[in-house]
Amino acid sequence: MVRISIAVALMAALASCGGDKTPSNAGTTASVSTQSSNDTRVAKDVFGHISTSSSQRSESFGGYARGCQAGAAQLPETGPTWQAMRLSRNRNWAQPGTVDFVQDLSRFAATQAGWDGLYIGDMSQPRGGPMLTGHASHQTGLDIDIWMLPPDRLNLSATERENLSSISMRRASGAFTNASWTPQHEAIIKAAASDPRTARIFVFPGAKVEMCKNATGDRSWLNKIRPWWGHHYHFHVRLKCPAGATGCENQAPPPAGDGCADAQTWVNNILNPPPPNPNATPSKPRGPLTMARLPNQCLSVANN
Ligand SMILES: [Zn+2]
Numbered sequence: 001m002v003r004i005s006i007a008v009a010l011m012a013a014l015a016s017c018g019g020d021k022t023p024s025n026a027g028t029t030a031s032v033s034t035q036s037s038n039d040t041r042v043a044k045d046v047f048g049h050i051s052t053s054s055s056q057r058s059e060s061f062g063g064y065a066r067g068c069q070a071g072a073a074q075l076p077e078t079g080p081t082w083q084a085m086r087l088s089r090n091r092n093w094a095q096p097g098t099v100d101f102v103q104d105l106s107r108f109a110a111t112q113a114g115w116d117g118l119y120i121g122d123m124s125q126p127r128g129g130p131m132l133t134g135h136a137s138h139q140t141g142l143d144i145d146i147w148m149l150p151p152d153r154l155n156l157s158a159t160e161r162e163n164l165s166s167i168s169m170r171r172a173s174g175a176f177t178n179a180s181w182t183p184q185h186e187a188i189i190k191a192a193a194s195d196p197r198t199a200r201i202f203v204f205p206g207a208k209v210e211m212c213k214n215a216t217g218d219r220s221w222l223n224k225i226r227p228w229w230g231h232h233y234h235f236h237v238r239l240k241c242p243a244g245a246t247g248c249e250n251q252a253p254p255p256a257g258d259g260c261a262d263a264q265t266w267v268n269n270i271l272n273p274p275p276p277n278p279n280a281t282p283s284k285p286r287g288p289l290t291m292a293r294l295p296n297q298c299l300s301v302a303n304n
């Protein structure tokens with residue numbers, strides 16, 4: 001009995017300092033690793049029910065689709081140039097630098113004709129991690145969904161924020177933009193892509209091709225704009241790991257170039273779908289992420 005309680009106390013002590021300020025490969029986290037490697041709890045059931053951020057130093061751990069966040073900040077529900085939408089989801093949490101980014105981009109958006117600022121969709125849960133519904137990514141406090149609907153007022157009530165819908169920008173299943181797409185959408189997405197804090201932006205293929213057509217002068221910002229499924233009611237900004245965040249995993253940067261030929265291939269495949277590959281092997285479903293498959297630090301993020 002005595003031996004067990006000492007072991008528990010020791011593990012608790014190690015766990016509490018593990019996620020706090022220790023980088024992923026430092027010695028003390030090894031003990032936490034042993035502990036979480038047997039943790040078969042489904043991670044979304046742990047992270048999906050925590051309503052506040054952890055009282056730890058702000059840090060992202062792991063990758064966008066397999067991680068968590070310590071010491072998250074909450075985007076204020078309303079600011080001079082933004083409103084957070086769908087407050088009932090409690091997903092307006094992110095790393096402090098991400099909250100800064102959203103506020104900065106919303107100030108730019110407010111300079112655009114017809115835009116009072118930005119309506120902000122999902123960011124992350126208070127401690128990041130997998131969600132009970134929705135996204136595979138958005139786990140580390142570095143992903144932001146931004147509505148395509150131009151805000152014409154920033155005094156929406158909580159109920160209005162539940163019921164208002166964004167609008168789709170696509171036509172022909174995403175091969176083209178529709179009549180709601182404006183130069184202001186392009187200017188805002190270009191501003192987001194030109195920001196050095198941004199790693200990638202996901203948007204439907206027709207929007208990327210349209211931006212490729214309209215871009216004049218420097219085209220380097222197009223590199224970060226990546227065609228993807230969905231993303232016609234919102235665009236998705238993914239930020240790089242903050243400098244010095246040793247436990248945070250960046251994605252490899254997009255391939256060099258403006259990516260416009262690749263986006264055109266996406267569009268061509270929408271318009272003329274290629275026959276299914278007969279040799280394709282269906283990927284094995286892996287089941288939900290368990291606590292053991294998240295970075296070790298995520299255990300202490302969940303516990304603090
Ligand atoms: Zn998203």
